Amino acid sequence: MAKTMFDKIWDAHEVAAGLIYVDVHLVHEVTSPQAFDGLRLEGRRVRRPDRTVATADHNVPTDGTPAARLIADGLSRKQVEALERNCEEFGIPIYSLGSERQGIVHVIGPELGLTQPGLTIVCGDSHTATHGAFGAVSMGIGTSEVEHVLATQCLVSKRPKTMRINYSGQLGTGVTAKDMILATIGRLGTGGMVGQAVEYAGETVRGLSMENRMTICNMTIEGGGRAGMIAPDETTFDWVEGRPGAPADFEAAVERWRALPSDEGANFDAEVEVDAASLSPMVTWGTTPGMVVEVTDSVPDPARLDSPVDREAAERALAYMALEPGTPMQRIALDRVFIGSCTNSRVQDLREAASVVDGRKVADSVRAMVVPGSAQVKAQAEEEGLDEVFRAAGFDWRSAGCSMCLGMNPDILQPGERCASTSNRNFEGRQGKGGRTHLVSPRMAAAAAIEGSFVDIRDWT
Amino acid sequence: MQAVDVIEGKVSVLDRADVDTDQIIPKQFLKRVERTGFGEFLFYDWIRDGEIELEANPILVTGRNFGCGSSREHAPWALQDFGFQAIVAPSFADIFYVNCTKIGLLPVIVDEETCRGVADAGAARIDLDDQTVDHAGGVVRFEIDEEVRHRLLHGLDDIGITLQRADAIDVFEASGRADSGPITTALG
Numbered sequence: 256m257a258k259t260m261f262d263k264i265w266d267a268h269e270v271a272a273g274l275i276y277v278d279v280h281l282v283h284e285v286t287s288p289q290a291f292d293g294l295r296l297e298g299r300r301v302r303r304p305d306r307t308v309a310t311a312d313h314n315v316p317t318d319g320t321p322a323a324r325l326i327a328d329g330l331s332r333k334q335v336e337a338l339e340r341n342c343e344e345f346g347i348p349i350y351s352l353g354s355e356r357q358g359i360v361h362v363i364g365p366e367l368g369l370t371q372p373g374l375t376i377v378c379g380d381s382h383t384a385t386h387g388a389f390g391a392v393s394m395g396i397g398t399s400e401v402e403h404v405l406a407t408q409c410l411v412s413k414r415p416k417t418m419r420i421n422y423s424g425q426l427g428t429g430v431t432a433k434d435m436i437l438a439t440i441g442r443l444g445t446g447g448m449v450g451q452a453v454e455y456a457g458e459t460v461r462g463l464s465m466e467n468r469m470t471i472c473n474m475t476i477e478g479g480g481r482a483g484m485i486a487p488d489e490t491t492f493d494w495v496e497g498r499p500g501a502p503a504d505f506e507a508a509v510e511r512w513r514a515l516p517s518d519e520g521a522n523f524d525a526e527v528e529v530d531a532a533s534l535s536p537m538v539t540w541g542t543t544p545g546m547v548v549e550v551t552d553s554v555p556d557p558a559r560l561d562s563p564v565d566r567e568a569a570e571r572a573l574a575y576m577a578l579e580p581g582t583p584m585q586r587i588a589l590d591r592v593f594i595g596s597c598t599n600s601r602v603q604d605l606r607e608a609a610s611v612v613d614g615r616k617v618a619d620s621v622r623a624m625v626v627p628g629s630a631q632v633k634a635q636a637e638e639e640g641l642d643e644v645f646r647a648a649g650f651d652w653r654s655a656g657c658s659m660c661l662g663m664n665p666d667i668l669q670p671g672e673r674c675a676s677t678s679n680r681n682f683e684g685r686q687g688k689g690g691r692t693h694l695v696s697p698r699m700a701a702a703a704a705i706e707g708s709f710v711d712i713r714d715w716t
Numbered sequence: 717m718q719a720v721d722v723i724e725g726k727v728s729v730l731d732r733a734d735v736d737t738d739q740i741i742p743k744q745f746l747k748r749v750e751r752t753g754f755g756e757f758l759f760y761d762w763i764r765d766g767e768i769e770l771e772a773n774p775i776l777v778t779g780r781n782f783g784c785g786s787s788r789e790h791a792p793w794a795l796q797d798f799g800f801q802a803i804v805a806p807s808f809a810d811i812f813y814v815n816c817t818k819i820g821l822l823p824v825i826v827d828e829e830t831c832r833g834v835a836d837a838g839a840a841r842i843d844l845d846d847q848t849v850d851h852a853g854g855v856v857r858f859e860i861d862e863e864v865r866h867r868l869l870h871g872l873d874d875i876g877i878t879l880q881r882a883d884a885i886d887v888f889e890a891s892g893r894a895d896s897g898p899i900t901t902a903l904g
Contacts, residue, residue: 270888271881273863278897286788288749299875302885308900314747330747337749348900369898381787381811395811397789398751399818399874407878408894409885413861415810445734446781449810479784481810500898511896543734543784564733564779571732661786663743682738682785684761 257518259417260486261452264392264515268375275410278374281360282309282347282401284338285663286379290402291341302408304346308369311335311351312359313663317626317653321353331664345405358629358655361385361473361597365465366631368498372487372512377404382597382679384475387484388468389491390515392452394482415481416524418451419517422459424532429712431607432467433599433677433696435459436474437537439529441547448480451525454517455485459531465494466603473598474679477544486516536712538584539681539694541572546681548584550699550711556580575683576691577671585709587693591674592623592704593686594697595653596660599677600628602635604697608677609644611701611715617649618707624651624666626658650704662687675703717820719871723802724841725774727834735778736785737812741794754790755797772799775842777834779805783812789819796821802842804834804849817864818874824849830856844869 258266268276280303287309294301301307311323314331323339326332335352342349350356356363361382364370372390377383379401386393396410404410420439440447455471463471468485475483492509495501502508535549546569548555557569557580573580578587594600594608605627617623625645627633633655636642642652659666660678668674668690677700681692695703702710745757762768770776776795782805783791792815795803802822816823824842826834826849833853834840840851844865849856867874878885888894 267893271884274878274881274884276885276888276894278894279900285746289751289789292749292751293875297875299879305899305901306897328747334747334749346901348903367903369900371896371898374897379787381785395787397787397792397811397815397818399789399815403875403878406875407882407885409878411874411878412814445784446807446809449781449807476785476811479781479809499903500900502896502898508896543736568733661738661743663746680736680738680785682736684742685738688742688761 257520257522259517259521259523260390260454260484260515261392261417261482264373264375265414270409273411273413275375275412277377277404277408277410278306279364279369279376280307280404281364281376281378282307283313283360283380284311284334285313286398287341287401288334288337289398290405291345293402294405299406301345301347301405306408307347309338309342309347309349310357310360310363311338313657313661315352315656316665317656317658319654323352355630358631359597359600359657362601362628362632365389365469365494366629368495368500371495372491373515377410381476382473384480384483385469385473385597387482388465388472390484390487390512392482392484395476415452416450417454418448418525418527419454419456419523420527420529422455422457422529422531424459424530426459426531426534427713429698429716430534430536431696431698432463432470434534434537435531436471437539437544437547437694438534440474440478440545441537443478443527445477445543445545446479448475448478451480452482452484453480455483460485461488464603465490466601469601470598474544477679487512536696536699538699538709540576540578540584541569542575542681542683544679544681544694546572550584550709552584554578554580554582554584585711588673588708589621589675589703590672591668592621592700593659593674593676593678594624594700595626595628595658596678597628598679599697600626600632602632604677605632605636605641608697608701609641611698612648612650612705613644615648615705617704620707621704623649623704624653626653627655629655659686661685675700675709717871717873720820720822720844720868722841722843723774723822726771726839727775727777727837728771728773729835730768730770730776730778733779734781734784737783737788737791738785740783740791741788746788746790751793752797754794755799758794758798774801775804775840776800777804777831780807782808784809787811789815792816792819792821804831806831817868820868820871822868824858826856826858
């Protein structure tokens, strides 16, 4: 019978009904301390430290602080040091602050070649779907589940339903993977993918780089999806080849991986068609990623929404965002610009942003920062001179971490500040209490930094 | 985990859709390395800014897609520590729902109309064994996965259950089916 890629991988990892073997477990400092405590309390060991890897990302300052013990914030320091101690005690490899392999957990997995087609990957972080871009089943989990995976190398989970989103047509100039996923969530809603493992497919997706594919899969959770994935192909194999974690017999692995894509005629519980050629650069206006419009649009009028629940949510969002219905998006003035996060902090994202700012200056009214996703991304970008481009334009060039995506570290918005951000969430207070976040692509964020307000990047290219 | 059976009492109402875990427990409280004591930080900004008032009742009724966003289990920890034993909503975000079931905080999915009914009634009796929500407006049945229900009713430790099946994991690993994953300790 014809099978979906998801079902092939799921079936291959079923230890027993509802018990799934985990190939790679990624660990970070925020969602793991209580899990390690739980193990100690019960006298349990980590079953497969050799399938587990840790890094420090959420809490770390991005000012170049070279070691956990030097983190100024006491609570953050304690948490990162706890991770280091836990990893040492349980024999788990860790790339902590100061390591040349440190970085955002969803950036370093693919970078180290640990993320591969056909694997099951979990992490105590909702953006774990990122790894699905390689044709893996990757899911975000909570701390109790982290403890469960540490102890058993398995996850208790019901098989989700499957959804396929087919993108057709060529993206217009200046329109990116970020716009594809924002437009998709805008259409399906923030709960539109709940309970689903989502496969992104179609000619548009086939033409995307690995970085762009990761951007799309990364935001699956913003539509409520359990997992996001893209069939592996030559682009995928090229990425993995030669990386530290790549299989020793690479040719044999590629042969296996070629059998992963969904079979012709495989049945999905839901299918969605998106005309990618008709998409425009997108900007969020509200406090969920689904509250999004084309950059040429205006702030929507809640009064025009049919559902009372949606209307009320839109009214509250506009009050929080301090926006009036009917205001053209391009008239919204910005205070801050953030280029970074597990959605858009890979070297290609930085190249795209740099190509926009090259030779230009950040508007006087804007404070802009670029935060590479990992120490390796930072080194690569510096080798290419991207840091010079950003610095010359007036951007702050930082060290790797989650940074202002979630503001668990010194990088935060002040109350009332408005930010164009390449991250994934525009929730109330996400980037700092009272901060106002607009989600955009790296190019759009870069152009907004120069102009001091949103611009249609298509006018610049 | 404490066993869950019947949850009865007054209802607190949070009449909002898409409440995300960043609101339930803002990030600055995620730096704690303990599992307890999160209740006082529940809805920290909304409560301190006077946007909402919330009584510590056994039951919370709220809008669709509750608990969306981050996977932080700190959100259910905070709700439970605050005093809630059950959350009633038309739908939940997946990870949040699972996280609740791991700690004995009962997530109850009923339609929007029933949610309004429970909110209006101000009190309810939720019976996990019968899978019913009993309130002034009537008795409504809710669905929950049978294994999850069993585990909650008996307060069973998930890890303990899986470790009883350790033989199956041994067999799986010995079969070579787990061999395709990379060895993280051998990256050089």
